[in-house]
Amino acid sequence: MAVFTPVSLDDVTQWITQFPLGKALELKGISSGIENSNFFLTTERGEYVLTIFENLSFEQLPFYLNLMRHLADRGVLVPAPVANHQGELITALHGKPASIVSKLEGSSQMEPQAVHCDAVGAMLANMHLAGRDYPLRQPNLRGLEWWHETTPLVLPYIPEDKAQLLKAEVHYQETFAACDHYKQLQVGPVHADLFRNNVMFDGERLTGFFDFYFAGCDTWLFDVAVTVNDWCIDLDTGVLDEVRVRAMLDAYHAVRPFTAAEQHAWQTMLRAGALRFWLSRLYDFYRPREAEMLTPHDPAHFERILRERIATPAPGLF
Template sequence: MSVFTPVSRPELETFLAPYELGRLLDFQGIAAGTENSNFFVSLEKGEFVLTLIERGPAEDLPFFIDLLDVLHDADMPVPYAVRDREGHGLRQLCGKPALLQPRLSGKHVKAPNNQHCAQVGELLAHIHLATRERIIERRTDRGLDWMLSAGAELLPGLDAEQSGLLRSALQEIEAHKAQILALPKANLHADLFRDNVMFEGTHLSGLIDFYNACSGPMLYDIAITLNDWCLDANGGIDLPHAQALLGAYAGLRPFTAAEAELWPVMLRVGCVRFWLSRLIAARDFAGMDVTIHDPREFEVRLAQRQHVALKLPIAL
């Protein structure tokens, strides 16, 4: 189970008292997380998710709270920090920064269809449109510079085929870094995988886990999202799914010519980011009772993205 910091019932009851949400009925750790400790919390006045922040500087946490407030105020189905009686949304539990958020309804979709992908594309466009004019600045700690340094560190431990694939990708990132950073920007979710979106039937009911959110090129967010939602059986791109996602997005926020030019590159960048982070997690958490996602999934996807036939829809 991916709970890095265990919490006892008395500790949790003391923490929850200032929220005035009634008696604690039940709580349990959530196994899906890989970076933070998360718990489902049942109280007399509702269902909530408690997150203890395990990674990243504490000074970044007001960014997450502010961003989620902006998106919540724009009527998007996102969690937000519940305030205690003193108005505090960020508090401490077991020596870790802690947030209490409403638990959103719905279930994750393991095998999305075109309609699911279109709704995800729409939601992503709404996030970008809600923030691009007043971006809340936060530089990601898993950005291009991190990829270049982490990739160089990991290269000696890879086999010849893997190292060739990664070395080529790192060279491409270095060559296109300035162009990527010059693309149109907004606030990004930066981790919009299937296990972070919930549906009730065919209706998108929730988007969670904003702890990788940052400011940056909108195209990067789209590439990360498509790399998980629009897959064929071999890790390649499912064209109908991808066209549904991109078409729905472009209907709200048209793509630029610069984005179209860098699209294949950005798909590969999105694969590199998660291949590297998963390799590091597999190394650092080996033998621990922690959920570790298979790094090979993104190795395969990166190999599949060496030739990209999918183009962005652009109005000529």
């Protein structure tokens, strides 16, 4: 969440009259994240999050916002999109698509313990199951095709050893994606970015998942791998904390049991999750867009994680 498109309270005052939210009282930019322009919005009816989408189009956005509504209707704790008086979830603000969603209670748990990983694992499994009958389909836009397109764009900026690692891992993942084991993996809507800062807790009570704007249809196991790679590691080294890994995987497995094909693919998916974010951080670091509030993430963090996943086998799924 950054601010690429500046918005003032005066800008919102007239625009918000199309929503059943009363008057806009306060607007505050959110500096974390790097994709969209986000603001905390306080109105006469409560607190919300306003998002202006910088990359996603009016045609792409129904997948994300309707997915959130679909999950919320099935008991998954996610922000609820707010429709305007015409029933629209997406409207234009400063010529760009924008939406308003409810603000979740609590705060992000940036130093998670096993109890938090347990809650996230169970909720993630419930989310996957709840999405099985979601009718819209859209691929993970940061999947293998994007890796192929983006790798040549960052190679000129990085030293040879990193370039060799990046090219080798993309090839490894491409080869695995063509094999029978990969084709047996369960597929459906995934969050694809379920980091610590995209989950809210009130104490030890999980209050919701948010920021679904990297969601798409991919293997459920990739979603688990992305989540483990953030929630269950030592941030300085990327080494997995087996207690937290076990808590998350066991909680997930109790809701939606892992399959034999997923067990076979697990180590590779952990590498895929690390590769995806190493590559996106390389791109954002070396080819940044201008923004009022933008803090690019350090690519070295996920390079360390990828090297660690290659070198050290992770605990099994079950």
